[in-house]
Amino acid sequence: MSEADVTAAPSRVGVAPQRPLRSRAFRWFFAGRSISMIGSFMSPVALAFGVLELTDSAASLSAVLAAALVPMVATMLIGGGIADRYRRDTVLRLTSLGAGLSQSGVAVLLLTDRHPALLLPLSALNGVFQGLTTPALRGILSNLTVGRGLQQASSLLASAGNTARIVGPTTAGLLTASVGGGWAIAVDAASFVLAAACFARISLPDLPPRAKGAPTMLAEMREGWTYFRSQRWIWSVTLAFAVFNATNMGFWQILGPVIANDTIGPTGWGVVLSARGVGALLASVVLVKVRLTRRPMRPALSSMALATLPLILLGAGADLPWLVATFVAGVAAEFFTVVWETVNNTHIPERLLSRVGAHDEFWSSLSFPLGQLVAPALAAAVGTAAVALTGGGVAAAAMLLTACVPALQRIEIGK
Template sequence: MKPPAAPPHRPSARRLRPAWAGRNYSLLTGAAVITNLGSHGALIASAFAVLEAGGSGADVGLVAAARTLPLVLFLLIGGALADRMPRHRVMVAANALNCVSQAAFAVLVLAGDPQLWQMMLLTALCGTGTAFFNPAAEGMLLSSVGGEHANRAFALFRMAMNGAGIGGAALGGALIAAIGPGWVLAVDAAAFALAGALRAALDVGRTAGRPPGGGLLADLREGWVEFRTRPWLWSIVLQFSVVVAVVGAAEAVYGPLVARDRLGGPAPWGLALACFGAGTIAGAVLMMVWKPRRLLLVGTVCVFPLALPSAGLAVPLPVWGLCAVMFVSGTAIEVFGVNWMTTMHQEIPEEKFSRVSAYDWFGSVSMLPLATAVAGPVESAVGRTAALWGCAALVVVVTAAVLLVPDVRRLTRRPSPPKAGSPARPADAGSRPADADPGPAAGEAPGSAAPAGAAAGV
């Protein structure tokens, strides 16, 4: 008798992904794709929900400020907790809060006649969840890959995340025009629920244990020392406190207003945001194969194009022109984002990832609530066109100033990052060999959207 034929070979999930992409990395990437599909549409939906309720540009700014103010208030606490507790638990709890707040926002809008204070409150709850989520998520991602593959892993993660943003922004704009913003907010709530379930499945059993700290305040002080002793770190975070503020005001307040008055409504604005997402994919593809030696010099130069969207709205460019500048700025900021994450992975010890990330996020978004809140009054005082040109000019000025910092120009890529628990090394000036005594300490996105990543986001 012949032995039974062997069943056809089916490649395992492990073989369908790169060898360096472990289970946690894959789950984190999948969850980020899901949340970005929902949140990119929801950002547009919240602005048009305010406008459809009879709100003004100032009201749109207030709702946007309500989302970002909790980031400033709770980010540092969130970072300290994420370095003390299992990071995935912090992420799941934050996703649950985001899900509930967005679901309530959707019901409020679908029921009709939402009040400004109600929209601000629910948006603030969503921002609170984000404040605890971001440092934990960035720390979890940074610890999920090895140094040899960090550049490629971060580029692939951001490519997947931002690719989802293309569909989310374009689909969100189209759905808002077709069925209204309430349903888009409901989709975002469902996306948070599904992503939270994926993040609950993260495997932390093999994660290196982190030494117990001396209390929450001691942990915050330790993170502050890591932050302030690195000029490359705090100077770029200061730069992004301005860049994120003016880009956020242009995107959250002026962009929807220009779209309503000059471009034809939410669908063209959603298309422009999708082109930004397409640019980020192009930048991520580039960074899969390009490993610039001077990480921060190349990254900082690529921040200059972030002035282009504000300038394009000020003209204003036709839809195709605005899409073109959004694509260019998306490509450039993705180059910065991957270099920034690679630098953080290289320079910061693993057990301090979340705390340093929290200071990064805190500094980067600290001025965003003020910028979005005053965007309407500034428009009334000087006009929308002048306000947008001012946003573009500020991006150029602060980026040029950061290039004066020696560590930003000189920090170079090393073969491998510091081991977890070892002291972080200062920025390599490019003239020392990698194993030379570094001497005294000399001294990070997301988008989301960006810490310095806030513009490039996680």
Template sequence: MHDILGDLGLLRDRRFALLLTARTISVLGSAFAPVALAFGILDLPGATASTLSVVLTAEAVPMIAFTLVGGVIADRLPRQRVMTAGEVLMAAAFFALAVMLLTGWTPLPALATAAAIAGVATAVTFPALTGIIPEVVPRDRLQSGNALLGLGANASRVAGAVLGGATVVLFGGGWALMISSALFAVAGALIALLRLKPGERPRAESHSVLADLRDGWREFSSRQWIWVVVAQFSLMVMAIQAGHGVLGPLMAKETLGGPAAWSAFLTGEAVGTIVGVLVSLRVRPRRPILVAVLLCLPTALPYVLLGVDAPLWAIVGGAFVLGVCFDVFGVLWQTTMQREIPAEALSRVSSYDVLGSLMFGPIGLLLAGPAAALFGTEESLLGCAVIVVVSTLAALLSPGVRNLRAPVAPAQADLK
């Protein structure tokens, strides 16, 4: 097992502490959004599940469309500046959504436009975040750095799920989205203070955007373990977007008690991610991608429980399992990417990862509302669980997924 106290020494590094604080606050802003946006939209006069699908799709499509450009930008420009711009753009988008809900002026095109701006901001920010971590964290501490960043993010998700749900219940979705906007603005200000020493990242030669994208694709497609898992996640995310974005909140409104019940679900998931951080700090599997993919199988559990009308406590328990598994998966995946991909191409490869993983997400969002109307909410949730399991089993057929080994560190006790 690994020395956790030694890993906590990263917190004494000013740059890592600054990145950790900014990331934690940003995720807190994001954690307010799911409950606030879902029930803020569903409570509008005449709104249906399809209305929510349109708004969430409007956010997801630009996020996918701009992801590759975001990767090129993050490999060309100082990543802390790219992240700052993304946080500020996110603050503006959620401020606009909050104002619309608070004033009652909520035409669907305006809601969709603000959501689209948030999608662009995410596309700009995430590839830069993946690339900036190895610039701040020593190579032999990457898994620990990713885990500690995950700890802060997951603590924010717990707090955000609880506080966001309470804010929606007591004051409405508009005020919860206003808090999100303020938190994104604070995170952007903190990221702006991050200064990396000149020369820490190799300067790439000047190329066209298309040439940069081709180089990134070459790095991405030459590694079987990456493209197989990304293909797996393209299907899983389609199911998860449908389940988390539309079907789950709809089920909560129909049979579980509304925003408070869905907030409990998200809180259970968030608590699970904190436990997942503790697991990811301790284990160092020799075959990290194999372990990561195996951990995707239990993530179907909450959709099964929702689909069979299980009691709320059991559904929250299923969400907890999902949180544990996805957090360990995320740490192992990010760490392996950062170790295996050259630093100068990392954001572009990350952007292909995001693009491939999310490309069917809008389909899940668009089909969720009609599927609930046609087949029933419970049956549609069970369909989501089937997609998760089948796509994961298919990924396990890949030799690249099963055989990739982590580098051996003499001081590290590996999990054989």
């Protein structure tokens, strides 16, 4: 077996192990996530080109994006403690409502052509809500389904997310080009509010009253860290994604829109991003029906090397191949996502899922804003092509090396 241990199954609501959509609670969760993801995939395109329209500055864009990322990363660990200590459905409805309100403020600023500096505090607030939301999302699936249903539920959610990934960027590009990015952000704000209403229809059991002398949340957070660092199969993947997020995703999110703004424009960039969603959707639909291999981590990590193709082609000066490359990257990334979600929910004790997931997200995302902040300076110093090619190559190497870790090769999932 693996280094992980397995504990007794947690309490679940309306669980249909083999058919997650037969569970009322899962259906409301699925609806809420589907709605919020449509708006969320519109937001990056709208925000990027809204800021560039006002400033024509890559540095301003990186500052606005980092203003959300830094607070998001900073609050993930406490978000993990909260999500394992309180009902996850309650956490999700409150954070979704908060995100809707903060994004409404961003929409107003863009629609009224205010200075981008005013976006920084609202972006930071939105980042806080995202940081509190992510650990709850990592843990709630095990409350709603079990067994074979975990892979199916992960694949269904991925299919919805990838449909949003296709529709969202293209719609945002069209809206941004026609009436401005503020309206796309307004749709994102509305989606969070609607998601909060859906999450309010989920009713997980109340947690048992805390006994006198029970561990504090700080002690529980230390327990999550102890478990995380003791599991080589978890932290080795986290380390690989720390490299990947800095050198691949961080560079791509800054260099991509800057180049597209001078070439294919916001509509073309939205189509390029949607091509990734098409690939991811195809993979997630297939994985609803096709069972994963018994030991899936090595092929999943190896496939992630293909997710660096868009950045490498960007550095090579490619144009149309971006569509093909982002499609392939979408397939690879979605395959890994479903595998990782299934493995985590299978091998990590339910009571620790959010805390351990928070550490995974925290340490892998910590480098993301760093990559975004240094991308403009590196591009100015050595050129966009060199930065893109080097970043893609380093990220691919990180994935391939991690696929060789013995602890990961031994990880198994149920038949």
